[in-house]
Amino acid sequence: xxxxxxVIVLKKPKTELWRFFDFTYANGNKPIDDWHNTLSDYGKxxxxxxxxxxxxxxxxxxxxxxxxxxxSMVGIWEIRFDDGVQQRLLGIFDGAKRAVFLIxxxxxxxxxxxxxxxxxGRKRMGQWESGDCIKTNERQITTD
Amino acid sequence: xxxxxxxxxxxxxxxDFRASYIRAKLDVLIPSQIRALRLRQDKTQSGLAQLADMxxxxxxxxxxxxxxxxxxxxxxVAASLNVGLMVKFIPFSEMLGWENDYSQDIFNATQxxxxxxxxxxxxxxxxxxxxxxxxxxxxRIPERPETAAAVVSPYTNLMQTQHPQMRLRFxxxxxxxxxxxPKVVEFSxxxxxxxxxxxxxxxxxxxxxxxxxxxxxx
Numbered sequence: 001x002x003x004x005x006x007v008i009v010l011k012k013p014k015t016e017l018w019r020f021f022d023f024t025y026a027n028g029n030k031p032i033d034d035w036h037n038t039l040s041d042y043g044k045x046x047x048x049x050x051x052x053x054x055x056x057x058x059x060x061x062x063x064x065x066x067x068x069x070x071x072s073m074v075g076i077w078e079i080r081f082d083d084g085v086q087q088r089l090l091g092i093f094d095g096a097k098r099a100v101f102l103i104x105x106x107x108x109x110x111x112x113x114x115x116x117x118x119x120x121g122r123k124r125m126g127q128w129e130s131g132d133c134i135k136t137n138e139r140q141i142t143t144d
Numbered sequence: 145x146x147x148x149x150x151x152x153x154x155x156x157x158x159x160d161f162r163a164s165y166i167r168a169k170l171d172v173l174i175p176s177q178i179r180a181l182r183l184r185q186d187k188t189q190s191g192l193a194q195l196a197d198m199x200x201x202x203x204x205x206x207x208x209x210x211x212x213x214x215x216x217x218x219x220x221v222a223a224s225l226n227v228g229l230m231v232k233f234i235p236f237s238e239m240l241g242w243e244n245d246y247s248q249d250i251f252n253a254t255q256x257x258x259x260x261x262x263x264x265x266x267x268x269x270x271x272x273x274x275x276x277x278x279x280x281x282x283x284r285i286p287e288r289p290e291t292a293a294a295v296v297s298p299y300t301n302l303m304q305t306q307h308p309q310m311r312l313r314f315x316x317x318x319x320x321x322x323x324x325x326p327k328v329v330e331f332s333x334x335x336x337x338x339x340x341x342x343x344x345x346x347x348x349x350x351x352x353x354x355x356x357x358x359x360x361x362x
Contacts, residue, residue, distance in 0.1 A: 041154075041161055045168035049243070053172050056247040064179055064208050081209070142147075143244050 017055040020091075020141070021100045023124050024134040032139075035089075035104030043083030050081065052141050060093070076102070076121055088112070090121040092128070100128055101139070155236070169243055174218070175209040180251040181225050182207075195224035226255040 022032035036044065054063050060077075068077045079089040085108050091101045102124040105117035112118060127133045145153075154161045182192050182203075189203040196203070197220070205211045206221070215231070222229035256262065 040164070042164040042168055045165055046171055049168050049172040052243070053176055053246070053248060056249065058249055062179070062183075062248065064175060143240075 015056075015058070016097050017141075018057075018097045018099060019055070020051055020139040021094070021098065021135065022137045022139055023100060023102045023128060024137040026133055028134070030137065032089075032101050032104055039087065040083055043081070043087060046081060046083070047079075047089070048142060050079070051139065052143070055141050060099075073118060073122065076125060080107075088117075090117070092125050094128065102128070166239070169239065170213075171209050173243065173246060174213055175207050176246075176248045177251060178203075178221060178225075179207045180248045181227065181253060184252050185225065185255070187225075192221075192224055196220045225253075226257065227253040 022030060024030050024032075036047070039047065050065065054060075057063060060066060063079075065079050065081055066077050067080060069075075076090055076092055079091070081087055085106045087104065088107050089101055089104045091099050094100045102121045103117055106113045114120070124133070128135070155165060182189070187195075189207070190200045193200040193203045202211070206213070206217070211217075218229055
C-alpha cells in the first residue's frame with residue numbers, strides 16, 4: 001500500500017518591524033519635524049538609533065526609555081532621553097506595530113516646554129483617532 | 145543634496161559630528177545589550193546588581209541609558225553576566241553593519257560555563273578542521289620534500305599569521321600514500337585562500353613550486 005504524503009513547506013514568517021508615524025496637521029504642518037529640528041546633532045542621531053532599535057523589538061514593554069502615562073493621559077506614552085535638557089516625545093499605538101508621535105517637548109524641573117504639551121498631546125490623539133489629520137507621514141528608519 | 149549625502153559630508157569634515165554619531169550609537173546599543181543579556185539569563189535587576197556589587201537603581205539607570213558608562217563599569221557588568229567584553233576600533237561601515245544586524249530580542253552571548261570554544265579549544269579546532277575538509281579544496285602536491293616545503297611554507301606562514309586558529313593537515317599526520325607513485329601530501333584549505341596561497345608562493349620566488357601547485361591542484 002502506498003501512502004502519498006503531501007508536503008507543505010511553511011515559509012518562515014518574516015518578523016514585521018515597527019513603523020513610526022509623525023502627527024501631521026491636515027494643512028501640512030509638521031509639529032514633530034519642528035521639534036526634531038531643535039535637537040542637537042547628538043539628539044537627532046540618538047533618536048534615530050533608538051527608533052531603529054525599537055523597530056526590531058517585538059514588545060514595547062522592552063522599549064527601555066518609554067514611560068507609559070497614567071490618569072487622564074492613559075493611552076499615551078513618552079520616550080525620554082537626554083539632549084542637554086531632557087527631551088520627551090509623546091506617542092500612542094495605532095494598530096499592529098504602528099506607533100504615532102504626537103508631540104515633542106522638553107522637560108525641566110517638572111515643567112514641560114511648551115507648557116501645554118500634555119494637553120496638546122491628548123488633543124492630537126483625538127484628532128488622530130477621528131482622522132482629522134494626515135496619517136501617512138512615516139518616519140524613515142535609516143539603515144545606511 | 146540628500147540626507148545621506150549631507151550626513152557623509154559632515155562625517156568626513158567635522159570631528160565633533162563624528163563623535164556625536166559614535167556616541168549616539170553606543171548610548172543606544174550598550175544599554176540595550178545589558179538589558180537583553182540580563183533577560184536572556186533570567187536575572188532580575190536586583191540579582192544582577194548583587195552580582196556586580198551595585199545598587200538596583202544603578203542597573204536600572206544603565207539599562208535606560210541614564211549613566212555615562214566607563215570601562216570599569218562595563219567590565220564589572222560583563223563579569224557579572226559571565227560574558228566577555230571587547231572594545232575594538234573599527235570602520236564606520238562595520239559599526240553600522242553591526243547596528244543594522246543587532247536585535248535586542250535575539251541578542252545573546254554564550255556564558256563562560258557553556259563556552260566550549262573557550263573551555264575546550266582543541267575540540268573546537270578539530271571541528272573547524274573537519275568543516276574545512278568538508279567545504280574546502282583539497283590540493284595534492286608531489287611528495288618531493290623540497291617542492292612541498294617550498295609551496296607549503298609560505299602558505300602556512302601566511303595562514304598562521306592571518307588565521308592563527310587554523311591548523312593545516314600537513315606533516316606526518318597529513319601524509320598518506322594514495323598510490324605507489326607518486327606519493328602525495330594532502331591538506332585542505334578554504335576556497336578563498338587559493339589566491340592567497342598562489343600569491344604567497346609566487347612572491348617567495350618558488351616558481352617551480354607554484355607550477356607544481358597549479359598542475360596538481362584540483
